[in-house]
Amino acid sequence: MIKPINLTLMHSQKLKEQVLEFIKYHDVKPITKESYRRILLRYVEYVEHLTEPPIRDDVKQYRDTLIKDHSANTVQKYIVVVRLFYAWLYAEGKGDNIAINIKGPRIENTFKRESLSEKQARQLLEYAKKESSKGIIEYRNFTMIALMISTGFRTIEIERADVSDIHFIGDSHVLYVMGKGRDEKDSYNKLSPLVYKLIETYLMMRSDEHKPLFINHGSTYKEIRLKTRSISKIVKKYLLGINIDSKKFTAHSLRHTAATLAMEKGADLYSAQHMLRHKNTNTTKIYLHKINRRKEKYEEIIGDDLLKGLT
Structure with missing residues (x-):
């Protein structure tokens, strides 16, 4: 009996391969590459349960999920990297730019930590x-x-x-x-x-x-x-x-x-x-x-x- 194809696994694996290709392509510092890798693999973990490739609404939902548990600065950083990834996919002819113009939360122009007197x-x-x-x-x-x-x-x-x-x-x-x-x-x-x-x-x-x-x-x-x-x-x-x-x-x-x-x-x-x-x-x-x-x-x-x- 032929086993059914696991579409979720296929989409997830393809996305992981594209993430690694994206990181290899960019001429940035090793510490930045590691940051990209960590952020994007976390995004892959979020969307890997989907039976279809992620769409724009999935990226928005990911952002909203992050907002619940992370600071505005962290969410902004994550979304910027996801946007960069999809912009690269589109430029390379490997997929649609589903994250274009998706914004992170507003960041207040102040410090979150207080100073001592x-x-x-x-x-x-x-x-x-x-x-x-x-x-x-x-x-x-x-x-x-x-x-x-x-x-x-x-x-x-x-x-x-x-x-x-x-x-x-x-x-x-x-x-x-x-x-x-x-x-x-x-x-x-x-x-x-x-x-x-x-x-x-x-x-x-x-x-x-x-x-x-x-x-x-x-x-x-x-x-x-x-x-x-x-x-x-x-x-x-x-x-x-x-x-x-x-x-x-x-x-x-x-x-x-x-x-x-x-x-x-x-x-x-x-x-x-x-x-x-x-x-x-x-x-x-x-x-x-x-x-x-x-x-x-x-x-x-x-x-x-x-x-x-x-x-």
């Missing part, structure tokens, strides 16, 4: 300092948090940092980093003398060859480069240690804190942009808007004036 930043460092006496892991954490909150480095930049990236320029120690979307460690931030001293002490406590700046000291992954996920968990743990328990405060909040404090202490827009390695000043301007918004007290003034003598 100067008082909170000080509390965090005091807590990390207190914990640092327990051992090398806690001293590493103190050093790392002090570095992040004073320079605004991203978690990925902390992960990629090597000891050999520290140099002495002019009268300052600096740390070169590979920024977001970069191929080389071509920009640096200055290290305060106190932060540099922490790094020096941490390195002296170690017994490895000192390649990665921050490493894992646990028994399972000993001396392996500390990854972004671990960095984020460490910062979150220390935030909880000072009773800050909110989704709005994460490891990325330390970057926002560095930027906000720099501008509050007199850094102009372009200095802050350089410190954060933003390509566009509009991104840096968001910090300025948030600082100004914190200073505004119009609602309080109006409320007090209107309710005077009534409460």
Whole structure:
């Protein structure tokens, strides 16, 4: 007896082959190729239950499904890649462009994470300092948090940092980093003398060859480069240690804190942009808007004036 053809499996397999061909075709960085692969294979998983090849409405439904569980930024990224894929299919004569003009959700021009106040930043460092006496892991954490909150480095930049990236320029120690979307460690931030001293002490406590700046000291992954996920968990743990328990405060909040404090202490827009390695000043301007918004007290003034003598 002849087995019936599994059309669902056929469509899914063909789509997977086209995804791999699409990735191979594009001349982009390996990290971008991996991102394309992950996003598109997830899309294939969504449509592989269909008995017919996906149509435009299926792409829209996929977008709406993503919106339920993901941030607007993530959904936008996924839909952009799906659009690129179908545009390529059409250009190569391999299929219809069923995703043309399908839009992702609206992205608000603001940050999802909050910055710490100067008082909170000080509390965090005091807590990390207190914990640092327990051992090398806690001293590493103190050093790392002090570095992040004073320079605004991203978690990925902390992960990629090597000891050999520290140099002495002019009268300052600096740390070169590979920024977001970069191929080389071509920009640096200055290290305060106190932060540099922490790094020096941490390195002296170690017994490895000192390649990665921050490493894992646990028994399972000993001396392996500390990854972004671990960095984020460490910062979150220390935030909880000072009773800050909110989704709005994460490891990325330390970057926002560095930027906000720099501008509050007199850094102009372009200095802050350089410190954060933003390509566009509009991104840096968001910090300025948030600082100004914190200073505004119009609602309080109006409320007090209107309710005077009534409460």
